[in-house]
Amino acid sequence: MSNDDFPLKELISADRIGKRVVELAHRISRDYCTTSNETGKPLVLLGVMKGSFMFLSDLARALSIPVEIEFVAITSYGDELASSGSPRTVVGMSVPLEGRDVLVVEDIVDSGRTLEFLLEYLKTFRARTIATCTLLNKSEARVVSVPVDYIGFAVPPQFVVGYGLDAAGRYRELNAIHTLETRK
Numbered sequence: 001m002s003n004d005d006f007p008l009k010e011l012i013s014a015d016r017i018g019k020r021v022v023e024l025a026h027r028i029s030r031d032y033c034t035t036s037n038e039t040g041k042p043l044v045l046l047g048v049m050k051g052s053f054m055f056l057s058d059l060a061r062a063l064s065i066p067v068e069i070e071f072v073a074i075t076s077y078g079d080e081l082a083s084s085g086s087p088r089t090v091v092g093m094s095v096p097l098e099g100r101d102v103l104v105v106e107d108i109v110d111s112g113r114t115l116e117f118l119l120e121y122l123k124t125f126r127a128r129t130i131a132t133c134t135l136l137n138k139s140e141a142r143v144v145s146v147p148v149d150y151i152g153f154a155v156p157p158q159f160v161v162g163y164g165l166d167a168a169g170r171y172r173e174l175n176a177i178h179t180l181e182t183r184k
């Protein structure tokens with residue numbers, strides 16, 4: 001796969017992603033089937049826009065428990081290819097989460113700052129439980145320690161795109177995960 005700007009190299013195929021999403025969905029369905037029976041309320045899948053949209057949509061369809069789907073946006077790194085560590089804001093939190101089981105769905109955990117910020121922010125909503133799920137885990141780039149309960153794939157500390165993940169708004173539509181080679 002190539003394009004006008006940067007060469008892309010496939011890292012995780014669409015087929016592997018599909019299989020892993022089903023495995024994660026089975027685990028999540030199993031882990032939450034009793035709690036959702038106890039509370040009588042569906043699990044809230046809280047997707048972090050925009051990167052998680054494709055993963056969340058496949059995950060939600062592979063789950064065998066009822067869910068509610070919500071999204072929040074967190075002000076991002078803009079077009080930079082690495083974490084700037086600048087302050088963030090959360091946009092779009094409108095549903096009451098009090099007493100609910102919440103699963104935060106991320107595309108990738110890199111420095112960990114975004115997830116740390118979101119988890120701190122969510123504390124005030126008095127959810128019953130909050131767990132985290134990420135398609136990709138770039139653990140070698142971690143700056144702050146954050147709890148990640150469900151991980152799709154470990155990835156090296158390189159910039160990746162596709163399957164929802166972008167570089168300056170591009171490549172979200174790709175079916176596979178690719179590394180983006182910033183040097184030609």
Ligand code: IMP
Pocket residue numbers: 048051083106107108109110111112113114115158159160161165166167
């Ligand atoms: P963190 O705050 O450094 O953990 O970064 C989390 C967010 O940065 C992710 O939700 C992504 O939106 C973005 N991000 C981090 N690494 C990458 C990458 O390799 N490709 C695309 N987006 C990334």
Ligand code: MG
Pocket residue numbers: 048049050051052106107108
């Ligand atoms: Mg993200």
